[in-house]
Amino acid sequence: MVWSASTRYEVDPAPLGLALVHDLLNTIPAGRPRAADLLDGLGDAQAWVDQALACWAQERGQAAAQVHLTESDLEELRGLRAELRRLLASRNDGGADADDQTVAPTVHVAAAAVRMDRKGRAVLEPRGQGWRYVAALVLLEVFQAQQADTWRRLKVCRNTRCTTAFFDRSRNNSGVWHSTKTCGNPENLRAHRARQRVRTTGS
Template sequence: MPLSESDLEELRGLRAELRRLLASRNDDGADAGDRTVAPAVHVAAAAVRMDRDGRAVLEPRGQGWRYVAALVLLEVFQAQQADTWRRLKICRNARCTTAFFDRSRNNSGVWHSTKTCGNPENLRAHRARQRVPTTGL
């Protein structure tokens, strides 16, 4: 299914909205003003059908960007139902901001990779603390 430039622009908007929603869950991920902005509305259609085992199955509908958006939004819906949506996060390294799935046991991950993002961030924080003069008691 080929996508037009306008289809791609709609999908970029959906991606930006999902990133904004994920970043807003970070303590320092989004500006306070960013959190008050109403989310963009992305309309996508889905159909519900019964499979051979009698289970309801959601299927995306539409053409172009609407079909792709339906796929993405159905995955978001299913992740929310399975309580795995909360594990999708944005890396807190300001130079990275990659979306990642937090596989830590207690859902406490903040970097997509400790090696490439966590260690440099921790090193920068450590060096910044070392530069601050300490006052003797």
């Protein structure tokens, strides 16, 4: 199974279920030429949800519910995506230790239930229909990533012309570009030329 949103930007998915959050973040239009917004129309959104939930189920070894979206679900999913992207983008402004509480999502509330599985483990399960189920699953994965300390590695490319979401696998979690070749090198070159112009003007 392939995470369709992230694959089109040639980024490796985040590990385990966090890849669902990663893929949602990458449903935006980005790249050159611009890829389509996968949450813009009902057909594309349903196709993305079907594929993403199948990938999630495979990663987690669990069954995912069948989710049928309506037109009214799309705005809610785009809103959740925007809030999560705003939260990640704030790290580019305030650094890795930025206070998440100042930009945390405040609109989306999702329901989950706790049950005991056959191995005696307490398991959180999403509840709801349509966008609410997707949102519950996404936020549960965010919660689990925060507990595992992998959430801080999910980032948005610092190149404002790109903003592709990526999972930073560097040892010290210092990555800021989704691709050094396509974003890092051009941005560093632009910054270098800008500094040269300033020095030339000032001399």
